Structure formats: structure tokens, C-alpha cells
Amino acid sequence: MTLVTVALGARSYPILIEQGLLARAGERLAPLARGRRMAIVTDRNAQVHLDALEASLAAAGVATLAIVLPPGEATKSWATLESLCDQLLDAGVERGDHVIALGGGVIGDLVGFACAILKRGCGFVQVPTTLLAQVDSSVGGKTAINTRAGKNLIGAFHQPAMVLIDPLVLETLPARELRAGYAEVVKYGLIDDHAFFEWCEAHGAALLAGDVALREHAIAHAVAAKARIVAADEHETNGTRALLNLGHTFGHALEAEAGFSQALIHGEAVAAGCALAFGFSAAQGLCTGQDAGRVAAHWRSVGLPDGLAAAGIAADGARLVDHMRHDKKMAAGTLPFLLARGIGATYLDRNVALADVAAFLDAQPR
Numbered sequence: 246m247t248l249v250t251v252a253l254g255a256r257s258y259p260i261l262i263e264q265g266l267l268a269r270a271g272e273r274l275a276p277l278a279r280g281r282r283m284a285i286v287t288d289r290n291a292q293v294h295l296d297a298l299e300a301s302l303a304a305a306g307v308a309t310l311a312i313v314l315p316p317g318e319a320t321k322s323w324a325t326l327e328s329l330c331d332q333l334l335d336a337g338v339e340r341g342d343h344v345i346a347l348g349g350g351v352i353g354d355l356v357g358f359a360c361a362i363l364k365r366g367c368g369f370v371q372v373p374t375t376l377l378a379q380v381d382s383s384v385g386g387k388t389a390i391n392t393r394a395g396k397n398l399i400g401a402f403h404q405p406a407m408v409l410i411d412p413l414v415l416e417t418l419p420a421r422e423l424r425a426g427y428a429e430v431v432k433y434g435l436i437d438d439h440a441f442f443e444w445c446e447a448h449g450a451a452l453l454a455g456d457v458a459l460r461e462h463a464i465a466h467a468v469a470a471k472a473r474i475v476a477a478d479e480h481e482t483n484g485t486r487a488l489l490n491l492g493h494t495f496g497h498a499l500e501a502e503a504g505f506s507q508a509l510i511h512g513e514a515v516a517a518g519c520a521l522a523f524g525f526s527a528a529q530g531l532c533t534g535q536d537a538g539r540v541a542a543h544w545r546s547v548g549l550p551d552g553l554a555a556a557g558i559a560a561d562g563a564r565l566v567d568h569m570r571h572d573k574k575m576a577a578g579t580l581p582f583l584l585a586r587g588i589g590a591t592y593l594d595r596n597v598a599l600a601d602v603a604a605f606l607d608a609q610p611r
């Protein structure tokens with residue numbers, strides 16, 4: 246078992262990573278239950294793991310109540326938040342209780358936000374069931390819902406009390422979702438860890454094909470990286486946590502162009518976005534073309550999009566930059582970009598001219 250601690254003083258919490266942990270979750274969670282019933286919130290797909298979790302809690306003497314929501318991004322809405330809060334209140338959830346979020350980033354973000362505001366803040370535990378949620382969204386305490394003005398615009402920082410990660414739950418995850426989550430794994434190597442990127446080059450394909458030991462290693466490594474970054478910059482104020490947005494400004498523009506649809510899911514957009522961020526960095530003379538080529542080659546080798554053409558985006562540079570202008574990171578008329586001096590050497594650049602970005606995008610093959 247791997248234990249990673251998110252070091253945030255009084256809000257510190259453990260992340261446990263181990264094959265088969267779901268079946269042993271009860272013994273970890275029982276102390277948080279304090280003899281009371283625990284609510285578990287999940288969605289209809291992650292629900293395949295509900296029986297195992299409830300059985301393990303029952304074996305530890307903890308009664309449960311399950312709330313099953315529809316799957317999909319639309320669940321992160323005001324309407325679902327309202328009904329979830331009502332159901333949790335009806336169930337008698339108190340401030341000292343811990344609600345369990347069993348699912349991907351959608352369930353984690355929604356349940357985390359509900360718990361941030363329920364009775365002015367109750368506890369919660371993340372049991373992430375997608376690779377993306379295991380390596381990214383379940384750690385760090387960002388919680389949110391979407392509104393008509395955009396994604397994640399209403400939310401709160403609210404740290405979980407514990408994160409339980411079982412790599413075996415990924416066996417039921419569709420291959421496409423797994424690949425998309427893998428893009429966020431590789432992202433940690435691209436940000437500041439050249440050796441981990443090399444590890445991904447060597448083992449990424451086998452990891453995706455089903456090697457559980459490789460999955461566990463990658464998750465533990467990624468979670469440790471995220472925990473370090475969150476501990477250094479919990480509320481994204483000093484630029485450290487912003488590094489996690491590598492590939493996301495380009496990626497967001499592609500997702501917006503694809504209408505935030507199944508045509509291009511988030512991790513796929515992030516992969517293409519990282520390739521574009523490195524391509525743009527090379528075009529600006531910041532990193533070598535060889536580094537940019539290596540990033541693109543790795544995405545191709547695992548079936549992730551390496552640019553606009555593979556992402557199915559035909560829009561011109563001006564249109565894509567227009568999407569970027571609506572990015573929530575846009576402040577005082579400028580948009581900070583994460584650029585690279587090399588693989589594992591990214592930095593936040595506040596002086597990027599959007600005209601240069603548009604020209605670069607126009608020069609990309611469609």
C-alpha cells in the first residue's frame with residue numbers, strides 16, 4: 246500500500262492507494278463514521294462498485310444509505326445540487342458526518358461542493374473510480390458545479406478527510422475514459438518530472454493495456470506530485486498550482502469548439518493541448534522541436550490526439566483564440582499560458598501575444 250499525505254496543517258489528510266482497497270474500505274472508514282450511518286453518493290456507472298463498498302462497510306459495522314445519480318457532466322448542475330442537498334438533509338447528515346463520493350470527477354466535484362455548504366460544511370471522503378479522478382480531481386479540494394456561463398464557475402475549496410484509491414476499479418472503466426485519464430498522468434511528467442515522462446514512454450502502452458502494477462505505480466506517482474503542488478499552493482495564489490493547467494488553455498479551446506461533447510472528451514483535449522503548448526513553445530524558440538515531437542509521438546503511440554487534426558478540429562486560429570478569451574483564467578485582458586523550456590520544465594508565461602497563438606494555430610495541419 247502507498248500512503249501519500251496532503252500536508253495542509255489542520256486540513257491534512259491521507260490518500261491510500263492499493264489494489265483491492267475497496268473491499269477493505271470499511272475498516273478505514275469506520276472511525277470516520279463514529280457509529281453513525283454513512284451516505285454514499287455515486288452515479289449509475291460507478292454503481293457497479295457500490296455493492297463491494299457497502300459490503301465492506303457492513304462488515305466493519307457501518308450502516309449505509311446510497312444515493313445514485315445520473316452519469317455525465319450535466320449532473321454537476323444547480324438542479325442536482327439542490328436535490329442532492331435535500332436528500333442528504335432528509336437522511337439526517339450532520340456537520341460531523343462524512344459523505345462518501347464514489348465515482349469520477351463529476352461525482353467528486355458535486356458531492357464535495359454539496360458537503361462544503363451542507364450545514365456550513367460537513368466532511369466527505371473521495372473514493373475515485375476513474376483514472377482522471379484518481380490522479381487529479383479527488384485530490385486537492387477543488388469542488389464545483391457548472392452553470393450556463395461555463396464549467397466549474399460555482400464552487401469552493403473543501404478538502405476531503407481521506408481519499409481511497411483502488412486501481413482495480415478501473416477494470417470496468419471504458420478504454421476511452423482510461424486513455425483520457427492517462428493524459429493527466431503524463432502531464433505530471435511534462436510539468437516538472439522528465440524521468441517520469443520517460444517512465445511513461447516506456448510503460449504507458451502496457452499500463453493502458455491492463456497491467457495493474459504499472460497502473461498502481463503511475464497513480465501513486467501522480468498523486469504524490471499533485472499532493473506536493475496542492476500543499477505548496479492550496480488556493481492557487483502563487484502560481485504553483487496553476488502548473489496543473491498545462492495543456493488546458495489550448496485544450497479548453499478545442500473542447501469548446503467541439504461543444505464539450507463526446508466528440509472530444511476532456512483528457513483527449515488535454516493531450517492535444519499539451520502537444521500544442523509544446524509546439525507553440527518550440528515555435529517561439531523556447532524548447533527544441535525534438536522535445537515537442539517527443540510529446541506528440543507519445544500521444545500517438547497510445548492513441549491520444551497529438552494536435553488539431555487528430556482532435557478533429559478544423560477551426561482557424563482566430564476562432565480558437567476567441568474560445569480562449571472566455572477561459573476563466575483570463576484576467577485584466579491577459580491570459581497566462583503554460584509554456585515549456587523542455588520536457589519537465591514548464592513555466593507560467595504572462596506575456597504571450599494572442600496574435601502569435603492564432604498564427605501558430607493557423608499553421609497547424611488540419
Ligand SMILES: NC(=O)c1ccc[n+]([C@@H]2O[C@H](COP(=O)([O-])OP(=O)(O)OC[C@H]3O[C@@H](n4cnc5c(N)ncnc54)[C@H](O)[C@@H]3O)[C@@H](O)[C@H]2O)c1
Binds near residue numbers: 354377414417
Ligand atoms: N476538482 C478538480 O480538481 C478537478 C480536476 C480535474 C477535473 N475535474 C472535473 O472532473 C470531471 C471529469 O471527471 P471524469 O473524467 O472522472 O468524468 P466522469 O465522472 O463523468 O466519469 C467518466 C465516465 O465514467 C463513468 N464511470 C466512472 N467510474 C467508472 C467505473 N469504475 N467503471 C465504469 N464507468 C465508470 C462515469 O459514469 C462517466 O460516464 C469534470 O467535471 C472536471 O471538471 C475536477
Ligand SMILES: [Zn+2]
Binds near residue numbers: 429493
Ligand atoms: Zn484536466
